[in-house]
Amino acid sequence: MTTLPPAGPTEEEQAVLRDRISADSLTTRRDYLRIVATVSGGLVVGSTVVSAGVLHRHGDGSAPPLKVADQLGSGEAVTFNYPGENDRAMAIKLADGSVVGYSTVCTHLACGVLWRKGRGEEGELYCPCHEGVFSARTGEVTAGPPPRPLPKVIMVEDAAGAVWAIGTARSGEGVEAGLCRGLRDRDPALAEAAGCPKDGS
Ligand code: FES
Structure with missing residues (x-):
């Protein structure tokens, strides 16, 4: 009996694969735009529906997206480290359902913010060190x-109510600028x- 070598993909199969990849790329680009538009538009982030798959692929480029809570109740906060393992951060769900996140390193002398x-x-x-207070x-x-x-x-x-960190913005930098900076990198x-924008402005 003759053993045939494993067949590679035919030209037709390759074309189908290329179509699939390009369709996926289009989808994820659209989803990315939706994330940027929704977040930067100041809409209630709690209403943002983003698939975890898209989050896994995109983040802001500076670090992979990180799930920080399966659920967060109104007025609740959760601490985590992002984007690096030593970067202390906190997410808070405000009374209107929006979720905000911040570094918890005080911009005065780096004490932990509560x-x-x-x-x-x-x-x-x-910040208990010198009575610093920041808007939630x-x-x-x-x-x-x-300062x-x-x-x-x-x-x-996301759609299941899990809370994700997907990027960072520097002190005083807008959300869209932060996402774009990470994505450009x-x-x-x-x-x-x-x-x-190309120039980082
Ligand atoms: S270190 Fe936070 S107020 Fe001084």
């Missing part, structure tokens, strides 16, 4: 000596397709 749920209308981020909604300094807002961690909630072509 969540104070019961303060003010939406709670606040508090924006990360801006509202009291004390910190700059807290750097943001860009958060999204990893995949300039995709950054261009997502409408990110």
